[in-house]
Amino acid sequence: MSMTIQRSSLALQHIALLEGLSQQRLDELAQRCQWQSIAAGAPxxxxxxxxSDVYFLVSGQLRVTTYSANGRQITFRDLNEGEHLGEIAAIDGRPRSADVVTLKASVVASLDRAAFLELLRDEPMVAERVMRSLTSLVRQLSERVIDLSTMGVQNRVHAELLRLAREAGIDGNRTRLDPAPTHSELASRVSTNREQVTRELNALQRAGILEKEGKALVVLDVQRLVAMLAEVRGFP
Structure with a gap:
């Protein structure tokens, strides 16, 4: 369930897309936004x-996902506080291309399409950031299409673990995913089922590449993952 909360330009200062805007501009945006507090697990x-609103994630965590006709979940990406979403529909005016659900209780501020397009016209810095964000998204999706088209489940799991490791930060040749993604979450990211993910994670543990530590998953040898992917991709 969502509820309207008090508008705050202070909260918008932490949105990466809006960084560097004047206090006056942030005050104006805060007044034009619709503010909501949404429980975990809600759409x-x-x-x-x-x-075609654009959403600024003030706090919490969101997941961009969708479902196939047979009910299989397909996960595109997770968003953390300070990030934004919805600019594609705001730019082209077409229907939404995916579902977005809250992973944690979240506070979001939404800006309608007209106000967002006005912001892009008035603030070249923001427009450039949107272009860079969309370019990055295209690159990520292109890479995923290549992975899904050319690699088996085993290597797709390797690729997703490497992506998560890079997001979490690599220390030497190790990284710690805490909390560890569930097997179902990994399956939804690489278009397979939970059983196949479980099988591959067990194989990686036997090979000494992964290790469980409580609720965390530790990648013990990132370079081995890189090398395994390079063999099938031609690049890590």
Missing amino acids: LVLRSEEK
Whole structure:
């Protein structure tokens, strides 16, 4: 369930897209935004709905996902506080291309399409950041299409673990994923089922590449993952 909360330009200062805007501009945006507090596990955006607001994640965590006709979940990415989403529908005016749900209780500020396009026209710095964000998204999705088209489940699991390791930060040749992604979450990211993910994670543990530590998953040898992927991709 969501509820309206008090508008705050202070909260918008922590949104990466809006960094560097004047206090006056942030005050104006805070007044034009709709503010909501949303419980964990609740939908924020529904695929195909005719809405074109842009959302700023003030606190919490979101997941961009969708479901196939047979009910299989496909996960695209997770967003953390300070990030934004929804600019694609705001730019082209077409229906939403994915669902967005809250992973944690979240506070979001939404800006309608007209106000967002006005912001892009008035603030070249923000427009450039949006272009860079969309370019990065295209690169990520292109890489995923290549992975899904050319690699088996085993290597797709390796690729996702390496991506998560890089996001978490690599210390020497190790990284710690805490909390560890569930097997179902990994399956939804690499388009397979939980049983196949479990099988591959067990194989990586036997090979000394992964290790469980409580609720965390430790990648003990990042370079071996890189080398395994390079063999099938041609690049890590």
